[in-house]
Structure formats: structure tokens, C-alpha cells
Amino acid sequence: MSELYNTEILRLTTQIPHTKRLENADVSAVKTSRICGSRITADACVRDGAITGFGQEVKACALGQASAAIVGEQVIGLTEAELTDIAARFRQMVKTGETDFPEKWQKLVLLAPVKDHPGRHGSVVLPFEVLEQMFADLKADSSAA
Amino acid sequence: MMRATDAEKALAADIWGHFLGERYDAARTLLDSALRESKHPRFKRIEARFLLFEGREAQSAAILSDIIETAWNPGAWELALAGVPVGRAKVLDAHKILFFPVRKCGCTSVLNLLKLIEGKSMRGEHIHQEDTNNQPVRFDALKNTYSEYFSCALVREPAARLMSYHHGNIVARDQLAVHHDGRGEFYGVSTRPTWGEFLENLARYRQVFVTARNHTDPVTSFLGNDPSIYSWVGGMNEFPSLVARLSATSGTELPEVSEMRSPSPTKDLPDMPAELEQLYKDDFTVYGRYF
Numbered sequence: 001m002s003e004l005y006n007t008e009i010l011r012l013t014t015q016i017p018h019t020k021r022l023e024n025a026d027v028s029a030v031k032t033s034r035i036c037g038s039r040i041t042a043d044a045c046v047r048d049g050a051i052t053g054f055g056q057e058v059k060a061c062a063l064g065q066a067s068a069a070i071v072g073e074q075v076i077g078l079t080e081a082e083l084t085d086i087a088a089r090f091r092q093m094v095k096t097g098e099t100d101f102p103e104k105w106q107k108l109v110l111l112a113p114v115k116d117h118p119g120r121h122g123s124v125v126l127p128f129e130v131l132e133q134m135f136a137d138l139k140a141d142s143s144a145a
Numbered sequence: 146m147m148r149a150t151d152a153e154k155a156l157a158a159d160i161w162g163h164f165l166g167e168r169y170d171a172a173r174t175l176l177d178s179a180l181r182e183s184k185h186p187r188f189k190r191i192e193a194r195f196l197l198f199e200g201r202e203a204q205s206a207a208i209l210s211d212i213i214e215t216a217w218n219p220g221a222w223e224l225a226l227a228g229v230p231v232g233r234a235k236v237l238d239a240h241k242i243l244f245f246p247v248r249k250c251g252c253t254s255v256l257n258l259l260k261l262i263e264g265k266s267m268r269g270e271h272i273h274q275e276d277t278n279n280q281p282v283r284f285d286a287l288k289n290t291y292s293e294y295f296s297c298a299l300v301r302e303p304a305a306r307l308m309s310y311h312h313g314n315i316v317a318r319d320q321l322a323v324h325h326d327g328r329g330e331f332y333g334v335s336t337r338p339t340w341g342e343f344l345e346n347l348a349r350y351r352q353v354f355v356t357a358r359n360h361t362d363p364v365t366s367f368l369g370n371d372p373s374i375y376s377w378v379g380g381m382n383e384f385p386s387l388v389a390r391l392s393a394t395s396g397t398e399l400p401e402v403s404e405m406r407s408p409s410p411t412k413d414l415p416d417m418p419a420e421l422e423q424l425y426k427d428d429f430t431v432y433g434r435y436f
Contacts, residue, residue, distance in 0.1 A: 011333025
């Protein structure tokens with residue numbers, strides 16, 4: 001199935017994990033897509049460089065919700081290095097349609113049809129941007145300390 | 146009002162056919178071509194519906210606010226999303242009665258009583274097949290055009306409305322499935338969600354199923370933000386009082402209609418999640434005294 005709004009993607013919109021915001025997070029971030037207004041607010045607890053707790057509020061279009069659902073499934077244990085790698089592969093897929101993911105991230109392939117819809121790119125990369133912001137903020141905090 | 150040509154009507158039917166058949170990309174492609182070829186507002190309304198389905202509510206609202214004033218018989222969700230000061234009311238000119246039905250607030254019962262006042266038979270749940278008989282009414286018209294009318298509405302606490310909708314419409318009447326040929330899913334979204342699944346994914350249910358949106362839109366979207374414009378507003382426990390007023394206003398003896406209430410939820414009312422509190426914030430502020 002190659003359609004943009006295929007059933008698998010739409011099913012994911014009601015399977016977003018970690019939808020409860022964290023009260024004692026180490027870091028929080030908000031990212032908004034300038035193109036479509038989609039917004040994700042997220043909190044994380046991080047130990048030894050890996051995410052151990054995560055909460056997110058996703059106010060996004062269906063594609064942004066689906067992307068948040070897939071990323072959310074793999075977010076516990078995520079390190080900055082893995083995030084950087086997967087985000088780069090994801091952006092490459094969104095731009096070119098080329099898919100190359102490790103097995104546990106294979107679901108991201110569902111979003112490959114977004115390549116032909118540049119107006120929707122902003123919302124599908126939002127979950128990655130919010131995580132990148134978190135790791136950047138943590139790094140800034142630790143270097144300031 | 147611009148009348149649709151037969152070709153435009155057929156095209157719109159094809160678009161809906163694809164959408165309801167879960168061929169969304171085909172529906173969207175056909176709609177895009179219709180928008181290029183036709184200026185008819187019905188295609189803009191379909192576009193607004195599709196943008197809502199895609200979760201792009203702000204864009205959907207922007208389209209609706211541009212066309213809603215000239216649209217034919219706009220639906221409750223369209224009026225609400227467009228943010229215009231217009232509700233839908235059952236108007237009985239002969240008796241000078243104006244009733245604004247709010248879903249899950251006793252509206253089935255009252256609409257059936259209004260049938261009796263009109264000298265017709267009650268229709269039970271089938272009364273909602275006549276929703277097009279309710280007409281758009283500007284809220285400010287209550288102060289002029291309808292100033293002599295008895296204008297009324299029943300309201301209810303948001304969590305009770307949500308629970309009544311899930312328990313009565315989704316579970317007991319299986320409405321989401323029935324509306325989609327008995328399918329267990331519509332575009333991957335369950336038509337038979339548990340209470341927890343429904344509550345957790347309410348935002349998505351309100352995008353995918355227009356009927357869910359109509360039943361869960363805030364009271365303020367049906368009635369506006371000023372209860373003082375109505376002759377009578379009350380909570381569900383005031384139902385007998387409303388029946389008495391309708392009876393006195395119309396000179397019609399009215400029966401008890403408790404059999405038309407939705408099956409009652411057995412659970413205690415839930416705590417409202419923070420996101421839903423935001424959705425219904427104005428309901429508590431404006432109509433909270435009646436809950």
C-alpha cells in the first residue's frame with residue numbers, strides 16, 4: 001500500500017504511547033511545525049545518556065500523530081547517538097523516498113509516501129525535532145554546570 | 146445560493162463513495178480535481194471535512210469560516226468549528242417555541258415532545274433522522290426576530306455527556322459500526338472502543354467520526370456564551386420543569402418520556418483529563434451553574 005493516508009498510518013493515530021506528561025522530568029521541550037501548526041510537547045527522564053521515562057502531548061495532524069506513535073514505541077532506551085542516526089535516515093526517506101532502517105525502526109517506512117507531499121514534511125519530523133531539542137538542552141545544561 | 150449541476154452532484158457522490166469506502170487518497174485526488182474545476186461551495190465543505198479527518202483542524206476551520214454564512218443548512222460541527230454565533234434550533238412558529246437541542250442533553254425526548262405539540266406522532270430515536278428540520282438560528286436573533294418566542298435548552302455536565310455518548314450510542318446502539326456497514330474499524334480506528342480507548346483518543350474520534358464530534362462538542366458551541374438570551378436554560382434534573390413550561394406555552398398535555406433516554410452509564414463519572422478540561426472549560430464557566 002503506497003497511499004499517504006493508508007489504514008496502517010491512520011490506525012497509529014489512536015495508538016500513541018506515553019501520552020501522560022511527566023511531573024519530574026529532567027528535560028522538556030516543545031516543537032511546532034511552522035508549515036501546519038502541529039505541535040508536540042514532551043518530557044523525558046534520562047539516565048546514563050538514555051531516555052528512561054517519556055511523556056508527550058501530541059497536537060498534530062494524522063501524519064504527525066502516526067509519526068509520534070512510531071517514535072514513541074522506541075523512545076525508552078533511546079540515546080542521542082541512535083536518535084541522530086535514525087533521524088538522519090528518516091529525513092533522507094522523507095526527502096528521497098529511500099528507506100534504510102534497522103529492524104526495530106522499520107515501521108517508519110509506513111511514512112515513506114509523504115515524500116510526494118512537501119507540505120506534510122514538517123509534521124512527520126516533529127517527534128524527532130522535539131527529541132533532538134531535549135538532548136541539545138541536556139548537553140547545554142551539563143556543559144554549563 | 147449557487148445550485149449544483151448534476152455533474153457536480155455526481156462528482157460529490159463519487160468523492161464521498163471513495164471516502165466512506167476507505168479509499169481516502171482516491172477521494173482526496175478526486176476532490177482536488179473538483180476544486181480546480183468547480184466553484185461550488187459543496188466542494189469546499191468536503192475539503193473542510195477532509196482536513197478535519199487529516200487532523201488539520203485550523204485549516205478546516207479557516208475554510209468553514211469563509212463559506213459558512215452562505216452554506217446551505219450547515220451542520221452543528223461546521224457551525225462549531227467555524228466559530229460563528231449561530232446554533233441549530235427546532236422552530237415551532239405556530240406555538241412560538243424555539244428549542245436548541247444539545248446532544249446528550251435530553252434532546253431526543255424534547256424533540257419528540259415538540260412533535261406532539263405539532264399534533265404529530267413521537268418518533269423515538271428516529272427523530273434524529275429529521276435533523277435537517279432544525280434550522281440555523283443566529284444567537285442575536287433571539288433578541289429581535291424571536292424575542293416573543295419561548296427559547297429553551299437543556300444542558301449537562303461534560304463528563305456525563307461523554308459517558309452517555311460512549312455508553313448509549315457507541316456501546317448499546319453500536320452506532321459507529323452501524324454507520325459504517327458494521328465494520329469493526331474505519332480507517333484503522335476502532336468503531337467499538339472501550340471507554341478508556343474512547344476517552345484517551347477523543348481528539349482523534351472527533352476528527353474521524355463527525356457523529357462523535359457532534360455529540361461531544363461543548364455546550365457553548367450549541368448555545369453560545371450567554372445563557373441570558375434564552376427564556377429558559379436548565380440542567381437534566383430540570384427536565385420536568387421544561388416539560389411543564391412547554392405544556393403551558395403550547396396548551397398541549399405532554400406525557401412522561403423517560404423511555405427515550407440513552408441507557409444509563411453504570412460507572413461513576415470520571416475525572417476529566419487535563420486536555421478535555423480545556424475543551425470544556427467554557428462549559429463550566431458559562432453553564433456550570435446548571436450542571
